[in-house]
Amino acid sequence: MSLVPLAALLPHGRPDSFVVAQCSYGPITLAELRRKVAQGVASLKAIGANRVLLATESAADFLAALLTTLHAGATAVMPPNAQPGTLARLAKEADILLREAPSGDVEAQLTALDAETSRMEFFTSGSTGDSTRVEKTLSQLEREVATLEAVWGERFGQAQVLGMVSHQHIFGLTFRLLWPVMAGRPFAAHNHFAWETLVAALHGPSIAVVSPAHLVRLEGLAPVAAARAPLAIFTAGAPVTLEAARRCEALLGVLPIEIFGSTETGAIGWRQQLDADTPWHTLPGTELSTREGGLLDIRSPNLAHGDVLHSADRVAMTPGGFRFVGRADRIVKVEGKRVSLTALERDLTSLAEVTEAALAMRDGELGALLVLTPEARSSLAAEGRFRFERRLRRALADTHEPSALPRRWRFLPALPLDPMGKRDRLALEALLAEAAPREPILTALRPGDRAVELEFAVSGSLHWFKGHFPDFAILPGVVQVHWAMLYARRFLGITASPGRAQMKFRRPIRPDECLTLTLEVQRNRVLFTYRRGTEICSTGALTLPV
Amino acid sequence: MSELEAEIKRLIISALKLEDLTPDDIATDEPLFGDGLGLDSIDGLEMGIALRKAYGLKIETANEELRQHFATVGTLARFVAANREAA
Numbered sequence: 001m002s003l004v005p006l007a008a009l010l011p012h013g014r015p016d017s018f019v020v021a022q023c024s025y026g027p028i029t030l031a032e033l034r035r036k037v038a039q040g041v042a043s044l045k046a047i048g049a050n051r052v053l054l055a056t057e058s059a060a061d062f063l064a065a066l067l068t069t070l071h072a073g074a075t076a077v078m079p080p081n082a083q084p085g086t087l088a089r090l091a092k093e094a095d096i097l098l099r100e101a102p103s104g105d106v107e108a109q110l111t112a113l114d115a116e117t118s119r120m121e122f123f124t125s126g127s128t129g130d131s132t133r134v135e136k137t138l139s140q141l142e143r144e145v146a147t148l149e150a151v152w153g154e155r156f157g158q159a160q161v162l163g164m165v166s167h168q169h170i171f172g173l174t175f176r177l178l179w180p181v182m183a184g185r186p187f188a189a190h191n192h193f194a195w196e197t198l199v200a201a202l203h204g205p206s207i208a209v210v211s212p213a214h215l216v217r218l219e220g221l222a223p224v225a226a227a228r229a230p231l232a233i234f235t236a237g238a239p240v241t242l243e244a245a246r247r248c249e250a251l252l253g254v255l256p257i258e259i260f261g262s263t264e265t266g267a268i269g270w271r272q273q274l275d276a277d278t279p280w281h282t283l284p285g286t287e288l289s290t291r292e293g294g295l296l297d298i299r300s301p302n303l304a305h306g307d308v309l310h311s312a313d314r315v316a317m318t319p320g321g322f323r324f325v326g327r328a329d330r331i332v333k334v335e336g337k338r339v340s341l342t343a344l345e346r347d348l349t350s351l352a353e354v355t356e357a358a359l360a361m362r363d364g365e366l367g368a369l370l371v372l373t374p375e376a377r378s379s380l381a382a383e384g385r386f387r388f389e390r391r392l393r394r395a396l397a398d399t400h401e402p403s404a405l406p407r408r409w410r411f412l413p414a415l416p417l418d419p420m421g422k423r424d425r426l427a428l429e430a431l432l433a434e435a436a437p438r439e440p441i442l443t444a445l446r447p448g449d450r451a452v453e454l455e456f457a458v459s460g461s462l463h464w465f466k467g468h469f470p471d472f473a474i475l476p477g478v479v480q481v482h483w484a485m486l487y488a489r490r491f492l493g494i495t496a497s498p499g500r501a502q503m504k505f506r507r508p509i510r511p512d513e514c515l516t517l518t519l520e521v522q523r524n525r526v527l528f529t530y531r532r533g534t535e536i537c538s539t540g541a542l543t544l545p546v
Numbered sequence: 547m548s549e550l551e552a553e554i555k556r557l558i559i560s561a562l563k564l565e566d567l568t569p570d571d572i573a574t575d576e577p578l579f580g581d582g583l584g585l586d587s588i589d590g591l592e593m594g595i596a597l598r599k600a601y602g603l604k605i606e607t608a609n610e611e612l613r614q615h616f617a618t619v620g621t622l623a624r625f626v627a628a629n630r631e632a633a
Binding site: 195197214220222335385386393403407 | 583606
């Protein structure tokens with residue numbers, strides 16, 4: 001079946017009986033879609049809508065709402081997520097919010113759209129932390145679909161398209177909705193949340209469009225019989241591990257096709273991982289090059305005519321493609337969603353409970369490290385960590401999608417700073433790795449003459465606070481000696497192991513206190529003093545072998 | 547609380563690393579998602595893996611039904627009891 005531009009779909013694209021989508025209540029045909037759109041166009045024109053915000057649960061409703069908007073000559077605005085706060089903010093600059101398909105049933109002729117002037121607006125996380133508006137014409141999306149169909153379409157026939165990603169984002173919109181509808185393949189209006197339900201829907205030739213979050217969580221699924229295996233599984237948004245790709249092949253019969261792209265560029269590359277180092281192939285029509293620093297420049301028919309997109313993706317070019325190296329800004333991918341660390345840190349810091357916030361990635365998971373107000377510390381103790389965390393997550397849920405929020409949370413007496421006084425990224429990551437760290441959080445370092453002064457905080461979660469006097473946790477003396485030696489090695493260049501340690505206690509060191517440690521070399525001894533403010537906690541000496 | 551309900555609570559706690567919760571902190575009829583315990587879609591996927599591994603669940607079902615089965619620990623326990631692999 002040949003490709004029909006979306007611009008021509010309703011006027012004369014396909015027979016009236018053509019099944020556009022499978023909804024929970026049954027199939028929706030082109031004739032039914034046209035009647036809904038005709039009603040919707042009349043309503044939008046009646047209120048003179050110029051900008052229409054689209055947020056629907058069903059992809060079929062979305063298609064109807066999108067076509068209604070474009071046929072009414074208005075701009076379609078795609079919110080970055082459907083959280084209430086996000087919709088309320090964007091609704092202010094739109095004339096109407098459409099949450100479902102127009103319900104009417106009007107017979108009317110519609111004329112073909114001008115794809116060059118039919119406009120859509122997307123939002124994505126920008127490097128400054130503010131969300132960035134990305135404008136696209138329908139013709140850009142139609143050109144992208146033409147490329148996809150030329151590469152893969154031939155072997156798909158009229159397979160149904162099933163989804164596990166939102167149609168509100170560019171990847172889902174293009175792969176679950178626009179490509180199928182233009183190529184004459186019915187798409188499933190409702191997303192699947194679990195593999196069990198997607199597998200149950202594999203009747204006849206199928207294509208699955210899934211998130212990396214789903215792909216890395218296939219474990220334990222019963223293998224699907226070869227006859228029911230999907231023709232292809234597409235995914236995009238974040239790297240899929242080689243292990244997950246292989247498990248997908250073993251259980252679902254095909255290696256996933258990973259798509260490389262962004263809201264701005266659409267799909268520009270693809271790969272199927274055969275080994276851990278499989279490079280990305282550039283899609284036909286797109287031209288890639290690198291500028292200074294190995295940053296990727298993109299020329300593509302998916303962009304407005306003649307545009308070059310200077311991305312913040314660091315790559316290494318290969319024949320016919322590239323390898324992804326990393327991002328040059330503070331944008332990370334969390335469960336396939338683009339998250340600006342700058343914006344999220346700002347939003348965390350603005351919570352009443354939080355005085356300081358830092359974010360870092362560890363083992364592919366986003367973690368938040370927070371310093372709380374004294375009141376919030378009491379709530380944390382009263383509510384318990386989990387419920388307190390979820391309360392913070394809910395406070396952010398007005399504008400952030402839950403799955404793109406931090407999974408690991410650390411509540412600390414202070415954030416680690418490097419000797420230059422900047423956030424210590426490696427220390428932050430280390431704090432996320434271990435629930436019960438063994439070292440304190442360094443916040444300042446003042447070198448002297450054969451001496452050094454350290455400021456640090458002892459988090460209540462320290463390994464050393466566990467076990468000793470459960471009702472009155474204190475930092476054991478042996479740990480204080482160990483730290484004195486550790487930092488004498490690290491900051492004073494001591495290489496020998498101490499032969500003997502002496503120590504006097506004045507005041508116990510308790511969880512979540514901020515302290516100073518001074519270390520001073522005197523002949524063959526390292527003298528150390530732990531202080532809290534001006535009060536001495538302990539003093540001691542490490543004797544080095546002569 | 548039935549033994550299976552208690553077991554599922556322990557499974558949720560370990561699969562989602564909710565270290566500071568105990569089975570008694572989760573009410574059997576408390577909604578797991580949204581305003582109750584506050585789990586999200588990623589937590590749901592992690593629970594799916596844990597349940598498949600623990601009970602050998604080999605099920606295919608429709609979206610809406612699965613949502614209802616995952617509503618609370620109580621509904622989940624009934625679902626597991628009806629679908630678990632014979633020991």
